[in-house]
Amino acid sequence: MLSKTIEQVERLALCMKPERAIGLLSSLPASAIEAMQRARFRRTLRLAAEKSSFYREEFRRRGIDVRKIEHPSELGDFFTTGEDLREHGAEAFLTGRADTAFETTGTTSPAPKRAYFSQKEIDEIGRTSALALHLLGLRREDRVLSAFDCSFWISPVVVRSAFQYINCFHVEAGKIEPLEFYERALAYRPNVIFGEPSWIVRLSEIAEARGRWPLKFLFAGGENITETARAAVERVWHAPLYLNYGQTEAFGAIGIECKEKQGYHRNDLNFIFEIVDEDEEGYGELIYTTLTRDVMPLIRYRSTDITRLVDEPCACGLFARRIGKIRARADEMVVCGMGNVGPWVFAEILSDVLTPGADWQAVVKNEGHRDVIELRVEMDDLMSQGDVESRVRSNLRERFADFWRNHEMKLYELEVAAYARGTLRGGRKLQRVVDKRQMLLRRVV
Numbered sequence: 001m002l003s004k005t006i007e008q009v010e011r012l013a014l015c016m017k018p019e020r021a022i023g024l025l026s027s028l029p030a031s032a033i034e035a036m037q038r039a040r041f042r043r044t045l046r047l048a049a050e051k052s053s054f055y056r057e058e059f060r061r062r063g064i065d066v067r068k069i070e071h072p073s074e075l076g077d078f079f080t081t082g083e084d085l086r087e088h089g090a091e092a093f094l095t096g097r098a099d100t101a102f103e104t105t106g107t108t109s110p111a112p113k114r115a116y117f118s119q120k121e122i123d124e125i126g127r128t129s130a131l132a133l134h135l136l137g138l139r140r141e142d143r144v145l146s147a148f149d150c151s152f153w154i155s156p157v158v159v160r161s162a163f164q165y166i167n168c169f170h171v172e173a174g175k176i177e178p179l180e181f182y183e184r185a186l187a188y189r190p191n192v193i194f195g196e197p198s199w200i201v202r203l204s205e206i207a208e209a210r211g212r213w214p215l216k217f218l219f220a221g222g223e224n225i226t227e228t229a230r231a232a233v234e235r236v237w238h239a240p241l242y243l244n245y246g247q248t249e250a251f252g253a254i255g256i257e258c259k260e261k262q263g264y265h266r267n268d269l270n271f272i273f274e275i276v277d278e279d280e281e282g283y284g285e286l287i288y289t290t291l292t293r294d295v296m297p298l299i300r301y302r303s304t305d306i307t308r309l310v311d312e313p314c315a316c317g318l319f320a321r322r323i324g325k326i327r328a329r330a331d332e333m334v335v336c337g338m339g340n341v342g343p344w345v346f347a348e349i350l351s352d353v354l355t356p357g358a359d360w361q362a363v364v365k366n367e368g369h370r371d372v373i374e375l376r377v378e379m380d381d382l383m384s385q386g387d388v389e390s391r392v393r394s395n396l397r398e399r400f401a402d403f404w405r406n407h408e409m410k411l412y413e414l415e416v417a418a419y420a421r422g423t424l425r426g427g428r429k430l431q432r433v434v435d436k437r438q439m440l441l442r443r444v445v
């Protein structure tokens, strides 16, 4: 009964103008949001068990009686993975009639995962996203130019839905060459730009050379960005760059940065979040369960992203709690002679070595009996390879004593390979850490 009332309050809030909605949602106690989450979870779980062949079969096989489950954590070792989506096909997860679908490839397999949605769901996520964009300062009088890639990707649809609630002027360029975007943008004089981080970095390089115009902020999603690259973008435009954290399977809307840029305010209205396999600092894999999806609900979906849940209040004062910065993808963590390493280790080693916008990739190989870590780094001047290598070694020694000790013990070799700018990235996403040894092993198996 209480959760029904809270749901009505929330529905009402989402129909209001964003500033009033934020006020109303802020007035709800945390316990009220949790009660609403539980009610929505129970409904989602029953729907999944009843209508989806994948969940019905999995629950039956594991002897799970969904009527007794109150929270995702009570489902024991049951999880849904990206591999399940690929293997069983999206149809096995459907619980209602879909109006549209999107795809994501991820970094581990070229086979896409498909996720289905209804128009009603798009409208709802648009309202929630409008609240977040309002908090970042987006208003009716603003002019947005978006360069989000429209090919099978969810983000352009979600932001277009959000813009309808904010009523701002917006034009969709699609992901075109940054130089062409720059030249054609001048006609619209946008004061807010949306795009993928690596694309925004290149646009900013062009703007630095040719001249910038006043921006309120830039907004990026689809991949991560180093703080060094973010700072370079902000310096060019004299404006903040905010990040969205999402996945296609999660409707692109797991969390969003606020002006503090200290993690992502999480979307507790549409998800229950958990962390599994936590280390002593609370970092582990982020797991989410959808609460408001009636076409293709996901129960305990493994995001493969390593982060932590931050429950301490944010300096911005917003009621929504946070997800910490993403450290790595669980499927990119590698145990090798260097130690247990993920992309954040190399990002830290390269943080003051890379030129802004340059890509990198770590490839773990095995030559003889020793692991070799080949750090592929894009450089403006390929002749500077020796200089980069010596700075990488000194950063490794100063910042990661344990990994350096393993190097001293000759447990692995570290090599830097020079690549020309723009040559490492083939598709939208770049796999940061590639374990060639594992691939050999898999092929044998």
Ligand SMILES: [Zn+2]
Pocket: 258, 259, 260, 265, 314, 315, 316, 317, 318
């Ligand atoms: Zn905040």
